[in-house]
Amino acid sequence: AQSVTQLGSHVSVSEGALVLLRCNYSSSVPPYLFWYVQYPNQGLQLLLKYTSAATLVKGINDFEAEFKKSETSFHLTKPSAHMSDAAEYFCAVSEANYGQNFVFGPGTRLSVLP
Amino acid sequence: SQTIHQWPATLVQPVGSPLSLECTVEGTSNPNLYWYRQAAGRGLQLLFYSVGIGQISSEVPQNLSASRPQDRQFILSSKKLLLSDSGFYLCAWTRGGVGGELFFGEGSRLTVL
Secondary structure (H helix, E strand, O other): OOEEEOOOOEEEEEOOOOEEEOOEEEOOOOEEEEEEEEOOOOOEEEEEEEOOOOOEEEOHHHOEEEEEOOOOEEEEEEOOOOHHHOEEEEEEEEEOOEEEEEEEOOOEEEEEEO | OOEEEEEOOEEEEOOOOOEEEEEEEEOOOOOEEEEEEEOOOOOEEEEEEEEEOOEEEEOOOOOEEEEEEEOOEEEEEEOOOOHHHOEEEEEEEEOOOOOOOOEEOOOEEEEEO
16 A cells, blocks of 8 residues: 655755755555645645656756655755745555555755745 | 646635535546645644545545535535534545545645534
């Protein structure tokens, strides 16, 4: 069965600092992996996705994530945090042989300090 | 382009009252449709998904139900709301096949008093 863990329910960084949000997954088959962002009282927006092409995936707003099969990880990074990046971030996985079943991590709330 | 809309955006209902949340997708055909719930400070819980008209799969036993009367319409209902039904409800869709991402609606905030 699939599962997703996100280390750190709340992460704080200073404006301009590196953002690192951690995601580890469990999957018995090659997974598809996603990062979503949610602003207060809004739906989730896709930041980026991994679908078995390049292991380093670039997304919107300078976010990127690297798929590491040996570590079963898909950590999200951004070189320089902006105040507008403050939001909730969710990692999700779906399995290649059952693509319609998405499992979400519990989320990480990112705070950006001035 | 494809769009997804859900309404109402905000709803305050007394315990024991009925519920109807509606979701519509435009610009695509035969989408897979989903209802998720977010309780305060918690992650996403899958409630129902549908791969076609009249085909509903329930992930969590509860007093909620879902229906898909048309290809691009997905409705979440309850006959009698409980306090525990309060939360943020999200409709989402994806294309058939594997590897596609979920596209989410704007969400509906339900408060049961």
